[in-house]
Amino acid sequence: MSYLEIKNMCRAFGGLKAVDEVSFNVEKNVIKAVIGPNGAGKTTLFNLIAGSLEPDSGEASIGGFSIQNLPPYRIAKQGISRTFQNIKLFSHMTVLENVMIGRHIRSHAGLIQAMLHLPHSRREEREIRERSMELLDMMGIGNLAGQEATSLAFGKQRIVEIARALATEPSILLLDEPAAGLNIYETAQISDMIMKIREKGITILVIEHDMSLVMNISDEIVVLSSGKKIAEGMPADIQRNEEVIRVYLGEDDA
């Protein structure tokens, strides 16, 4: 059985069908890319999976457990974590604090414990801090821990966002255009990073426009166009797929 299953997902905005009857499966521990021209409905699909948008119909499930109609924070608890196309770091908080938010669902201190600063919550707080710091070191940005997150360079912000998502210890990571706006050097870094994350046993679903990156890292690819799935398969097959070529290059050139 597949790990993440998406069945007949539909969502319309007014008359526009942004996502139209999309179904596909993601096996455990693979990297699957979602590609397609602008406006194909990729980010909408992510929002539907992560629960920030409600689908008109269709269903998503993790390991057979339906996550339909759950609010985003419950879906996060089920093991799906994500990054955003237009980076959404928490302003007025340091890099370390941003990542520490990711530990929220892995810790428990409530209002009373927090207010009274009980030993248990102090211990937990130390653990959160240490784990977050480890993550930052692993991503090679430990030296930025104390800086305000939203003041960092664009590329660094993307890495912080990935670190924050990883801090929730997800089983599935949704990356929305992780290389957008990055230079070649940074893109290569991100590519290594994604491979490293997969080695930790995390399933990755990634939206990306950079084709060389996609072809390099992904095990499987889903192609969307105008809300519909038009192809699915290995990178090599997708590269040869006539319909995909037509969608990407335009009818006349094919």
Next chain:
Amino acid sequence: MAMKKYLPVFVMIACIIIFQVAVSAMNREFYLTQLTMAAYYSLVILGLTVLMGYAGQISMGHAAFFAMGGYTTAVLTTRNLMEVKDSAIIDLARSLGLTIVEKNAYGNEIQHLSPWAALAAAVILTAVIAFLIGIPILKLKGHYLAMATLGFGIIVYRIVLGSRIFGEADGISDIPSFRIAGSLAVSGDPALRVQNFYIASFLVIVGVILLMNMIDSRVGRALRSIHGSEEAANAMGVDTARYKLFIFVLSAVFACVAGVFLTHFNGGIGPSEADVMKSVSYVAIVAVGGMANLWGALIMGVVLNYLSLRGYFGSYDEFVFGSILIVIMLFFPEGLLKMENARSLVRAAMRIKNKIGAGKKDELS
């Protein structure tokens, strides 16, 4: 580490003691009266700072929660229960020791509900109301949230002003003192000024420590993340709706407790405590204090309330708070009590000085 964190608290305690000793030595204890009142008001400010500054949710109706505390205790502790016969609830309250028998000015015995029971009732009532209105209100954002909380505040004001039970425009007076233990009592009696100053200071210190700990914790971080990006916070597993409600109720309870104590200290309460202008001045103080800055809010809360209560602003009181709002938002949107602002002020002053200097030189040459 822990000591460093609590250093401001120790400094504050030292300031409180030094101030009291100095004032008593100079025979100027009447200063303590307004300072005690200012301290209670800053309890409201502290709660609002966490709601507005840290969680990013504006409330323009916080005076309503203060009034709920004050009026609840006023109503409950001024009823003479001697006149009430055959009531199961009151019999129960009597048997639980929740009532107090005293002699009034005419030497007649009167029995009223213990302020402790009234405090508990006020806190529960306020928490329940804040919870119930918080559910729909906190779904709103920005202008809508501001208007909805403002509307809620106005409705409470109208109810207070229009109901016989709340004394309409006159309010409620002759509220008994709040005996805490032995001879320790919250009361406006001039002989008890010093101890009342310490009671109020104690509450503020407890409040500030609790909130400081909270901000520095998993819960506080979650609140700040809501301010940063509600969508991202939700995606990281923070139940944003629940946390917003949480902090709304908590800050309402802070205002309510302040209302209860200040009402006993003043011996009365009037509808002006529920006025929208009151709520707006609380927002102004939080803004001046630097929004997400507990200590800034506390200092500004004490200073501005004290000046206002001593009547330094005269008939321009509301004008002062209105202009504070504008000046802060235009020139110091991050608040006044920020180091960068202090520095930029110094730089600006230097520039002006240099300019004047240069101007003088020009004149000379």
Next chain:
Amino acid sequence: MSLEQLLQYVLSGITNGSIYAIVAIGFNIIYNTTGIINFAQGEFLMLGGMTAISLSAFMPLPLAILAAVVITSFVGALIDFLFIRRLKSPSVLNMIIVTVGLSIMIREIALHVWDEKVRSLPYFSGNEISSINLMGAYISPQVLWVLGVCSVIVVFLGLFFKFTLTGRSMRACASNLTAARLCGINTRNMVTISFMLSAAIGALAGCVISPITQTQYDSGTSLAIKGFTVAILGGLGNSTGAIIGGIIIGLLEAFSISVLPLAYKDAIAIAILLVILFVKPSGLLGTKEAAELKEF
């Protein structure tokens, strides 16, 4: 309730409602060009009324009203120059706080200029006891003045936004500020004009309603809240909605007096406001998706 009584209530509802609609349209004009809800909108009505009252001692009434409208619209421009322009990339919270502060300042200045006394303009025609018999209901001629002036304002604004270059530019700003700027529209000036326009129609409404409801330094606040209720009910930014909303709120308020004690009259509009905010914040004529796109 007799038919005459019913008619009486309906007329008083529509009269107040049309004033609320003008306040709501004032909100909309500024909101559309700036995204700011101007909490000081009610103060424009008070300023207009008060200025006209003071000036009417020296000059004929129509001239006093005209002068009051011009002066108030300059106050609107001044607000933009002194405060709104200086807000650099403000958050919604900042914008709310600034206009709330402005509202308090204007009110307090008015208190020191005019004291606490309740004043009113004389009736435009006839006096307080003259009345017109309309199918058995007696109405003051001033009611006709209110309805007439409000209709003229609405028609004028409609023509202004449709046929003048400035009006069209303002609509362009409303639908997309950046695009409008790229098309060479001076968006800064449009903001100034929107404040002036909003202040001017507020002042005119404040004058025409003054003989009926009277004017005091703090009479702007409750008008602002009712106007906001109406603006929300009709869908923020939608002026047709504001007219419909104004009449609905006016009627509800008029009929509520026959059921509830007068002290709660003001609370009615606010209760309605809360209900709309909780149930359908996009209002009657606003769509849900449009409301979600806007940064509140």
